[in-house]
Amino acid sequence: MDLKQDSSESLEELKMVEAIKRGYFSTFFAQLKNMLIRNLTLLRRYYFSTIAQTIVSPIVFLVLMFALQKGSNSVYGKSILNPTTYPLGPLDICRGVTRSSPCINLMYYPKSEDTDSIMQLFANQNLERSGLSPSSDQAIKFEGEFDLQIDTPPNKMYGIVSAPEQNFIYNYALNNPNTTAFGITFDIDKANDIYKYQLWFNSTVQRNDTAAFNIRVLSLLRGVDEAIIGHSGNSKADIDVVLKDWPTIPPRSLADLVITSVGPMFLFSTQMVIFINLILMIVTEKEKKLRESMQLAGLKPEVYWLSWYLAYSLLAFICVLVTQAMGYALNLKVFRHTNFFAMFLTLFLFNLTMLAAGCMVSAIVSSSQAAVLTGVYIFIVGLILMGGIFTTISFTFIWWEKSTTPVIKYILMAIPPFNFGYIYICMSLLSAGSLDPITYTYTPGPSFKWANLYKPLPSNYIQTFNTDGETPSIPSPSYMLNVMLINGLVYLVITWYMDNVVPNHYGASKPLYFFLSPKYWRSIFGSSKSPDEFSIQTWINNLAAARPPFSGEDPDVTAERKAVLDTNAPYAVRIVDLNKVFKSGVFSRKKFTAVDSTCLGLQEGEILALLGQNGAGKSTTMNILSGVMNKTAGDALFYGVPLNDQRSIRSMLGICPQHDILFDELNAVEHVKLYAGLKGLPQTEIDRLLDEGLYAVRLLTVRNKPVRGYSGGMKRRLSVLIATIGNPKIAFFDEPTTGMDPVNRRHVWRYLERFKRGRVIILTSHSMEEADVLSDRVAVMAHGKIRALGSSIRLKNRFGVGYRFSMIASNLTTTGYVKDTIAQLFPQAQLEDDSAGALIYHFDQEHSEIVPEFISWLEQNQDETASEDTPTISRGGSDSGTVAQAGETRGNKGQYLISTWGMSQTSLEEVFLKLVREAQEEQKLLSDKKEKN
Numbered sequence: 001m002d003l004k005q006d007s008s009e010s011l012e013e014l015k016m017v018e019a020i021k022r023g024y025f026s027t028f029f030a031q032l033k034n035m036l037i038r039n040l041t042l043l044r045r046y047y048f049s050t051i052a053q054t055i056v057s058p059i060v061f062l063v064l065m066f067a068l069q070k071g072s073n074s075v076y077g078k079s080i081l082n083p084t085t086y087p088l089g090p091l092d093i094c095r096g097v098t099r100s101s102p103c104i105n106l107m108y109y110p111k112s113e114d115t116d117s118i119m120q121l122f123a124n125q126n127l128e129r130s131g132l133s134p135s136s137d138q139a140i141k142f143e144g145e146f147d148l149q150i151d152t153p154p155n156k157m158y159g160i161v162s163a164p165e166q167n168f169i170y171n172y173a174l175n176n177p178n179t180t181a182f183g184i185t186f187d188i189d190k191a192n193d194i195y196k197y198q199l200w201f202n203s204t205v206q207r208n209d210t211a212a213f214n215i216r217v218l219s220l221l222r223g224v225d226e227a228i229i230g231h232s233g234n235s236k237a238d239i240d241v242v243l244k245d246w247p248t249i250p251p252r253s254l255a256d257l258v259i260t261s262v263g264p265m266f267l268f269s270t271q272m273v274i275f276i277n278l279i280l281m282i283v284t285e286k287e288k289k290l291r292e293s294m295q296l297a298g299l300k301p302e303v304y305w306l307s308w309y310l311a312y313s314l315l316a317f318i319c320v321l322v323t324q325a326m327g328y329a330l331n332l333k334v335f336r337h338t339n340f341f342a343m344f345l346t347l348f349l350f351n352l353t354m355l356a357a358g359c360m361v362s363a364i365v366s367s368s369q370a371a372v373l374t375g376v377y378i379f380i381v382g383l384i385l386m387g388g389i390f391t392t393i394s395f396t397f398i399w400w401e402k403s404t405t406p407v408i409k410y411i412l413m414a415i416p417p418f419n420f421g422y423i424y425i426c427m428s429l430l431s432a433g434s435l436d437p438i439t440y441t442y443t444p445g446p447s448f449k450w451a452n453l454y455k456p457l458p459s460n461y462i463q464t465f466n467t468d469g470e471t472p473s474i475p476s477p478s479y480m481l482n483v484m485l486i487n488g489l490v491y492l493v494i495t496w497y498m499d500n501v502v503p504n505h506y507g508a509s510k511p512l513y514f515f516l517s518p519k520y521w522r523s524i525f526g527s528s529k530s531p532d533e534f535s536i537q538t539w540i541n542n543l544a545a546a547r548p549p550f551s552g553e554d555p556d557v558t559a560e561r562k563a564v565l566d567t568n569a570p571y572a573v574r575i576v577d578l579n580k581v582f583k584s585g586v587f588s589r590k591k592f593t594a595v596d597s598t599c600l601g602l603q604e605g606e607i608l609a610l611l612g613q614n615g616a617g618k619s620t621t622m623n624i625l626s627g628v629m630n631k632t633a634g635d636a637l638f639y640g641v642p643l644n645d646q647r648s649i650r651s652m653l654g655i656c657p658q659h660d661i662l663f664d665e666l667n668a669v670e671h672v673k674l675y676a677g678l679k680g681l682p683q684t685e686i687d688r689l690l691d692e693g694l695y696a697v698r699l700l701t702v703r704n705k706p707v708r709g710y711s712g713g714m715k716r717r718l719s720v721l722i723a724t725i726g727n728p729k730i731a732f733f734d735e736p737t738t739g740m741d742p743v744n745r746r747h748v749w750r751y752l753e754r755f756k757r758g759r760v761i762i763l764t765s766h767s768m769e770e771a772d773v774l775s776d777r778v779a780v781m782a783h784g785k786i787r788a789l790g791s792s793i794r795l796k797n798r799f800g801v802g803y804r805f806s807m808i809a810s811n812l813t814t815t816g817y818v819k820d821t822i823a824q825l826f827p828q829a830q831l832e833d834d835s836a837g838a839l840i841y842h843f844d845q846e847h848s849e850i851v852p853e854f855i856s857w858l859e860q861n862q863d864e865t866a867s868e869d870t871p872t873i874s875r876g877g878s879d880s881g882t883v884a885q886a887g888e889t890r891g892n893k894g895q896y897l898i899s900t901w902g903m904s905q906t907s908l909e910e911v912f913l914k915l916v917r918e919a920q921e922e923q924k925l926l927s928d929k930k931e932k933n
């Protein structure tokens with residue numbers, strides 16, 4: 001070993017050891033620096049999510065907050081220049097537990113001459129003030145005695161009655177809640193003109209509006225004070241009033257107030273799990289190219305969407321039923337007292353609409369990371385929106401108030417959660433009851449019937465902020481159901497549009513106005529031009545841009561270029577002047593040609609191997625031909641069908657992509673059934689595939705194992721089998737045997753060899769052996785151009801480096817003699833190697849006629865006995881085509897100059913390397929020239 005090199009390597013090692021031995025903190029900071037660089041690079045690469053997290057997030061939520069504040073300000077921010085006047089009128093008659101149930105207006109104690117007189121006076125003045133006749137039902141009359149027991153609720157409307165004892169008023173109100181509007185206990189010192197009384201009112205009574213600050217209490221106070229003054233005759237009488245609330249006991253039934261106000265938020269959240277999952281499933285399939293793969297197998301996009309939509313609708317259906325069952329089980333009033341079908345329709349339609357919204361998002365978003373992010377965004381925004389709007393019932397109806405700009409209402413109605421929340425609140429108010437937020441008055445709900453869907457909520461349930469006293473004209477729940485239906489339909493239309501115009505993984509998309517093109521509709525409804533109507537000549541004429549041969553182009557490639565333009569040539573596949581130009585970056589104007597004017601004609605039963613170094617343009621060519629990538633120029637004709645008629649072409653294509661596109665959770669049998677089903681194969685053919693097909697690619701024993709447990713080679717074999725399902729007329733195999741062991745590779749070769757009959761196959765490979773064994777013709781690509789084309793033999797003959805002979809001299813002393821003799825007899829032979837008696841000679845291709853003569857010379861000079869135990873030397877690559885070997889019995893022996901010899905012809909690999917080297921030199925010259933200019 002070289003000492004110098006040895007010592008420098010040791011030095012390097014020492015430095016590394018030193019570096020590793022650095023202190024904890026220096027290592028810590030060095031690692032931190034590297035990880036920070038990595039993380040920031042990742043954040044830059046995932047710019048979509050980075051922008052969403054840092055910029056979009058605060059903007060969206062603050063705008064939302066701002067909008068809610070603006071909505072609220074539009075109510076509270078109004079100046080009230082003409083405030084409403086509230087004249088202090090008479091005391092209205094009481095209302096019982098419900099509006100029409102019996103009640104007592106006023107109960108007083110003690111019963112005495114004074115109190116009777118005061119109450120009588122009060123009744124008279126009140127009647128006068130109310131303008132009612134004494135016989136009116138609305139008049140509050142002085143009745144004196146009260147004829148009911150403490151535990152008997154009133155059976156009619158009582159006016160002013162006296163209580164039989166001190167605690168009667170208190171106990172009666174306690175035993176019969178919400179039946180007595182007011183109570184008064186007097187403490188009168190007539191001698192000194194001191195009139196004290198305690199006024200009982202009920203701050204929780206339903207509908208009686210008797211809270212301390214209520215106008216009814218004021219009316220009563222004023223009336224009683226007037227009566228006292230009238231009774232005493234002294235306007236300066238000392239009147240002292242104490243207000244006291246009734247005792248309260250909890251009502252027998254409480255409103256599900258929390259469920260009313262937060263119900264929309266919670267039911268929205270229940271649905272969002274399904275919504276986010278739908279987006280994730282569809283986008284993940286897009287990201288993994290699984291959808292593309294199924295579409296290549298003939299799956300119609302509309303079927304794809306519908307299949308997901310229906311599958312998730314089923315989940316939504318179950319989710320809604322479980323929600324309702326839980327509502328019943330938990331005895332929630334909003335579920336129990338709402339018509340089952342009305343609730344089901346509302347929940348299910350909301351789910352369907354949200355699923356349509358999910359499809360729309362999936363059509364726009366391309367990565368699973370962005371999908372989750374978008375789903376979570378929608379969830380949070382929806383939650384805030386629902387929290388902001390529906391937790392205060394008045395906000396539900398504010399949008400229909402005259403003072404609210406109608407445009408806000410229309411914007412909100414474009415969002416399904418808003419429409420759902422509105423319907424839910426209507427149901428809830430009628431079924432779960434409601435509580436007046438100002439008076440804390442509970443209103444029980446009568447229940448929500450099917451007919452209520454078609455009627456706006458009764459005005460007494462509508463809570464508003466408005467100050468003009470007008471009840472807003474709100475829509476019926478069925479109107480909002482229709483709006484939700486329209487939401488869903490609009491989302492589905494946007495899904496269809498976006499699915500067509502948003503570029504797929506390979507950057508292919510339709511123009512923004514695609515739906516205006518009759519060609520699009522023809523392709524959907526299957527009336528594309530039949531091959532008979534199609535004129536190849538016209539097609540070729542339209543491709544007038546077909547380029548002239550490149551300077552220095554190989555004559556075989558040029559000949560092919562001409563041949564594909566010949567309409568009489570019996571090609572099943574014609575590729576004419578195919579081009580693909582990529583932009584170097586999103587914002588870059590630099591362009592890069594990945595496929596450069598490719599022309600190829602393929603006949604039925606032919607396998608063409610596309611060879612080329614990494615990045616030569618093989619996969620790009622395959623992707624364009626498969627229709628997943630848009631071409632920049634040129635075209636291809638498959639059995640008379642042009643490339644843009646993808647629906648027709650896909651029915652005759654079989655594709656094995658470079659990277660396995662398989663469903664991890666499905667096994668081989670399920671894959672075969674899926675793709676066979678998409679191709680519409682009969683059951684007998686599916687059964688045949690499951691037996692013979694899986695056997696041919698050696699997957700029979702693992703056919704029921706999920707693909708996630710397959711080795712790389714197994715996955716590849718399954719991909720090969722899938723590409724052959726449905727007897728495609730044309731099949732593309734992009735590196736079909738990569739990662740396979742030699743045994744399985746041979747099984748696949750045998751399978752493809754049988755499969756090629758009556759079809760056209762294009763395969764790419766990095767295995768020269770594969771190309772040699774399988775292909776009828778080989779096309780070598782470099783820098784997007786086809787450099788050489790022809791059978792493997794032809795390429796070897798045309799581009800081969802000739803023949804190589806290796807030999808070992810019979811002993812070391814004869815080596816010099818052998819060399820001299822060969823130099824003298826065969827001056828064309830070039831000595832390539834000479835070490836320890838082993839000689840390697842090389843004949844150029846143009847001297848191939850001398851080769852037989854040289855072989856015969858070697859045979860004559862070989863020591864037969866020595867050859868038996870001397871290993872044969874063969875050079876020229878593992879796949880070299882050795883045509884002769886030493887050790888055979890020969891006739892006339894010469895001087896026995898050599899003990900053994902071997903010969904090899906140029907391998908395809910050498911041809912390939914030579915062509916690639918030439919292409920690289922050419923490319924370098926070209927770029928040097930560009931740089932100089």
Ligand SMILES: Nc1ncnc2c1ncn2[C@@H]1O[C@H](COP(=O)(O)OP(=O)(O)OP(=O)(O)O)[C@@H](O)[C@H]1O
Nearest residue numbers: 506507582594612613614615616617618619620621
């Ligand atoms: N979507 C794309 N955007 C930009 N450049 C691309 C895109 N796809 C491929 N390329 C570029 O086009 C060139 C050809 O790529 P292609 O995948 O066709 O090569 P290949 O011959 O199949 O290579 P390999 O043997 O490694 O699969 C490469 O330089 C590649 O970087």
